[in-house]
Amino acid sequence: MKPLDLLRRQRLLAGLDDETLLELQAEIRIQRFRKREFVVHHGAAGDSLMMLLSGRLQVIALAEDGREVGLDFVEPGDYFGELSIIDGLPRSASIVASVDSLVGFLPRQKAKWLFYNHPSVIETLLQKLCNTIRQASSYRSMLGMNRAYSRVYAILMSAARNPTGNLVTIENLPNQQGIAIMANVSRETVSRAIHALVSTGIVQKDLRRLIVREPVILEKLAKGEAEIQVRKKPEAKAA
Secondary structure, eight states: OOHHHHHHTOGGGTTOOHHHHHHHHHHOEEEEEOTTOEEEOTTOOOOEEEEEEESOEEEEEEOTTSOEEEEEEEOTTOEEOHHHHHHOOOOSSEEEESSSEEEEEEEHHHHHHHHHHOHHHHHHHHHHHHHHHHHHHHHHHHHTOSOHHHHHHHHHHHHEEOTTSSOEEEOSOOOHHHHHHHHTSOHHHHHHHHHHHHHTTSEEEETTEEEESOHHHHHHHHTTSOOOOOOOOOOOOOO
16 A cells, blocks of 8 residues: 555544645655564654554553553554654653554654644544543542452443444453553452453453443442452362
8 A cells, every 4th residue: 555545544634635645745754563573662752753554553561570561552543652742751651563563653843743734633633632631530530449340340341332332342452461550450350350240241251352241230340339249169078
């Protein structure tokens, strides 16, 4: 696919005319990243606005023991690195390619020109920033919950989607260690919490996603308004 066609698929650039896209095409640098190769390192200089043209990326956090843990995903058409463009500060997270990927790098000065001269771009940018602020507010509220399980359920509930109108699913979740970091609990707690949902039929595992069979109950669990009572298996009697 030609670079111009790839730019037309970018959410941030939707609505721009071909003349503007051609001007951006002349400035953007496209780089291929292999699976597990770092695209961005936490603390690096933020000298470019980045757009994922193809593939898939993952945001990485550091666990307390220094291990790298995958969190959110970046999908084709998404952009990232806008905070460093706006405030000039270093990158706030690391991002790694989860599959072979193509990333476009737009120099900071050209990205600022794009922000200042195209209302549709700044509107898209503001909508994303508003969503980020709302998520951060919800995250702070979630961390204020006393029950560890409720914090795990709140993260699951925030990832639940209903794209078909009749089936609520949870897809593209971080691994259990990633959820543990977000909920400030142990990985074992996350495992037990998800097992409790599955064993009671509230959710169902389906390959790499979860199907939410009882979204109302999951929402109550996420708000701390309900608890799951799971019966322990009786211990085997000694012969």
